[in-house]
Amino acid sequence: MRQQTNIFPGTNCRHQSRMIGSLGERQLIESIRQWLGPVAPPAPLGMGDDCAVLPATAASDQLLITTDSLTYGQHFDQTASPQQAGAKLIKRNLSDIAAMGGTPGHALLNLLCGADLAIDWLEQFVGGLRDCCLDYGVSIVGGDVSQLAAGQFTAALTLCGTSGDRPLLRSTAAIGDAICVTGMLGGSIRGKHLSFEPRLAAGQWLAAHRACSAMMDVSDGLGKDLAALLPAGSSASIDRQLLPISDDARACAREDGQSAEAHAFCDGEDYELLFTVAAASDWRAFETDWQAQFPDLRLSQIGRIVAANPASPARYLDAASGAALPWQSGFEHFKHR
Amino acid sequence: MRQQTNIFPGTNCRHQSRMIGSLGERQLIESIRQWLGPVAPPAPLGMGDDCAVLPATAASDQLLITTDSLTYGQHFDQTASPQQAGAKLIKRNLSDIAAMGGTPGHALLNLLCGADLAIDWLEQFVGGLRDCCLDYGVSIVGGDVSQLAAGQFTAALTLCGTSGDRPLLRSTAAIGDAICVTGMLGGSIRGKHLSFEPRLAAGQWLAAHRACSAMMDVSDGLGKDLAALLPAGSSASIDRQLLPISDDARACAREDGQSAEAHAFCDGEDYELLFTVAAASDWRAFETDWQAQFPDLRLSQIGRIVAANPASPARYLDAASGAALPWQSGFEHFKHR
Numbered sequence: 001m002r003q004q005t006n007i008f009p010g011t012n013c014r015h016q017s018r019m020i021g022s023l024g025e026r027q028l029i030e031s032i033r034q035w036l037g038p039v040a041p042p043a044p045l046g047m048g049d050d051c052a053v054l055p056a057t058a059a060s061d062q063l064l065i066t067t068d069s070l071t072y073g074q075h076f077d078q079t080a081s082p083q084q085a086g087a088k089l090i091k092r093n094l095s096d097i098a099a100m101g102g103t104p105g106h107a108l109l110n111l112l113c114g115a116d117l118a119i120d121w122l123e124q125f126v127g128g129l130r131d132c133c134l135d136y137g138v139s140i141v142g143g144d145v146s147q148l149a150a151g152q153f154t155a156a157l158t159l160c161g162t163s164g165d166r167p168l169l170r171s172t173a174a175i176g177d178a179i180c181v182t183g184m185l186g187g188s189i190r191g192k193h194l195s196f197e198p199r200l201a202a203g204q205w206l207a208a209h210r211a212c213s214a215m216m217d218v219s220d221g222l223g224k225d226l227a228a229l230l231p232a233g234s235s236a237s238i239d240r241q242l243l244p245i246s247d248d249a250r251a252c253a254r255e256d257g258q259s260a261e262a263h264a265f266c267d268g269e270d271y272e273l274l275f276t277v278a279a280a281s282d283w284r285a286f287e288t289d290w291q292a293q294f295p296d297l298r299l300s301q302i303g304r305i306v307a308a309n310p311a312s313p314a315r316y317l318d319a320a321s322g323a324a325l326p327w328q329s330g331f332e333h334f335k336h337r
Numbered sequence: 338m339r340q341q342t343n344i345f346p347g348t349n350c351r352h353q354s355r356m357i358g359s360l361g362e363r364q365l366i367e368s369i370r371q372w373l374g375p376v377a378p379p380a381p382l383g384m385g386d387d388c389a390v391l392p393a394t395a396a397s398d399q400l401l402i403t404t405d406s407l408t409y410g411q412h413f414d415q416t417a418s419p420q421q422a423g424a425k426l427i428k429r430n431l432s433d434i435a436a437m438g439g440t441p442g443h444a445l446l447n448l449l450c451g452a453d454l455a456i457d458w459l460e461q462f463v464g465g466l467r468d469c470c471l472d473y474g475v476s477i478v479g480g481d482v483s484q485l486a487a488g489q490f491t492a493a494l495t496l497c498g499t500s501g502d503r504p505l506l507r508s509t510a511a512i513g514d515a516i517c518v519t520g521m522l523g524g525s526i527r528g529k530h531l532s533f534e535p536r537l538a539a540g541q542w543l544a545a546h547r548a549c550s551a552m553m554d555v556s557d558g559l560g561k562d563l564a565a566l567l568p569a570g571s572s573a574s575i576d577r578q579l580l581p582i583s584d585d586a587r588a589c590a591r592e593d594g595q596s597a598e599a600h601a602f603c604d605g606e607d608y609e610l611l612f613t614v615a616a617a618s619d620w621r622a623f624e625t626d627w628q629a630q631f632p633d634l635r636l637s638q639i640g641r642i643v644a645a646n647p648a649s650p651a652r653y654l655d656a657a658s659g660a661a662l663p664w665q666s667g668f669e670h671f672k673h674r
Binding site: 049 | 385405406410433434437443481483485493507
């Protein structure tokens with residue numbers, strides 16, 4: 001196997017020519033444009049003017065816009081290939097577009113890094129971004145480069161998309177609705193945080209399906225994210241035995257002694273779709289429709305939205321016992337730990 | 338005068354509660370939303386869902402999108418107030434919208450910083466951003482926060498706008514066109530890099546005026562930016578005595594011994610409009626129109642686009658002598674200096 005490309009090759013003289021500090025800003029931007037190749041159209045749609053000029057959306061469409069960043073040492077490290085890191089940057093945003101039932105379109109890239117960043121590494125990072133843009137039909141139409149202190153790398157990507165007449169929101173679930181999730185949960189640190197596939201086709205299908213009442217993606221972990229789907233005065237009653245626990249969650253549990261269920265409930269970066277199905281809809285018919293469309297993507301109904309018990313403010317309840325679940329939150333960024 | 342708020346108050350225990358590391362991500366985002374106040378609409382237009390949902394643009398409009406970042410130690414330092422820094426972040430983007438003749442609309446904010454960032458400082462930074470959004474009719478509809486190493490602060494802002502049927506591009510100038518610039522150039526480091534006003538009204542007026550053939554903003558300095566307006570096989574013939582040299586450029590010249598003209602030609606961060614007026618148009622009529630519209634904003638015709646001399650590849654020529662100007666480029670980011 002090829003040796004991993006080093007993100008910061010070190011500051012001895014021998015390596016100076018391999019760092020982006022040996023390029024000027026103009027040459028760096030021109031290199032990025034060349035590495036992006038077919039996904040970087042020329043101005044006025046793409047790079048080269050003060051703004052990118054996007055075509056007007058169809059009158060029946062709504063414009064979606066989202067942004068996310070990827071920081072070395074926080075969202076990836078040297079165990080990720082540069083291609084995987086570049087793909088992850090856009091896939092995190094694609095997952096947000098999927099969560100509204102949208103179709104991705106145009107993106108802008110902010111690159112913020114030390115002058116000691118390896119040119120080779122950046123070329124491969126941009127290559128991973130390019131390949132993912134080709135897979136999902138995204139163009140990079142603009143961006144910005146800016147210098148940080150040595151050893152620092154962050155990229156931010158802003159992604160536009162369109163939805164039909166009905167983007168699926170988080171705020172439209174109701175008491176009685178079934179709580180559903182795609183795929184398997186937990187243990188993404190073992191690889192899925194890089195290898196995940198944003199659920200665009202499923203998101204579009206769900207947004208068009210009248211039974212689906214609300215949707216979001218699971219990025220910070222079910223335990224943190226699910227609260228955003230719960231209307232005021234409600235709780236989530238969870239069928240614990242129906243949680244789709246991944247093999248990676250089980251492997252993590254064997255390593256750290258926590259339960260696999262805790263990993264499935266609390267780990268971040270699943271990038272699955274979390275959605276609700278209206279109480280009045282025919283669940284069996286919905287499940288049959290789903291299986292015909294997505295035979296390889298597991299659908300789990302993990303619980304139901306219920307009226308909150310005024311005596312117990314817990315957001316998450318065990319459906320079997322009615323007791324509060326032990327995990328009432330997920331991953332928190334920034335907190336001193 | 339009130340004492341300057343420190344951006345990183347230091348890591349001794351007494352100060353822990355004043356740093357954003359004492360907040361979780363959720364509380365940090367909620368604080369930012371509160372500080373933004375009226376310029377942060379609720380979901381689905383604004384924060385709170387996976388994407389912001391923008392209204393469709395009118396069929397006759399084009400959507401403009403641009404992004405820029407602001408890094409502590411590079412684009413501002415402790416001599417800038419946090420309010421000035423927050424305003425500068427959005428004004429850099431507003432200048433890009435102005436340069437296309439557009440009207441600004443919705444923005445997304447990426448905040449990337451160490452856990453040791455002062456909460457007070459961030460509140461005032463966001464306050465400066467908010468006040469500028471109010472001045473220019475911009476809403477902050479989404480964003481992202483992410484952690485960097487201690488002592489680091491970068492914010493990126495992506496701004497959408499609309500233009501009428503004719504956004505004014507950089508690429509549409511022709512040989513013979515007059516080269517014009519608004520305001521005064523040079524020495525922005527003495528204060529204008531923070532206090533500048535993006536030239537939105539002038540940009541919109543120029544885009545609607547048929548005489549104006551191409552436009553951009555001057556952000557990296559005239560000497561670097563002007564090249565982007567020159568069509569292939571052309572040079573810029575500059576009337577050196579018509580360069581609008583600012584008092585700040587003269588003050589810089591007194592300090593460092595370079596000429597004031599060099600400062601006007603090469604310094605970055607003027608954020609003025611640089612545009613061309615078609616050769617066939619009536620310059621006197623254009624100038625009269627301008628003065629009626631913008632009596633307080635200086636208009637300078639600083640030269641003309643001429644056919645390149647195949648014997649001399651210089652992009653910038655002295656109109657009086659025909660010789661190459663001594664400054665053929667402007668500020669370069671990233672280069673080791």
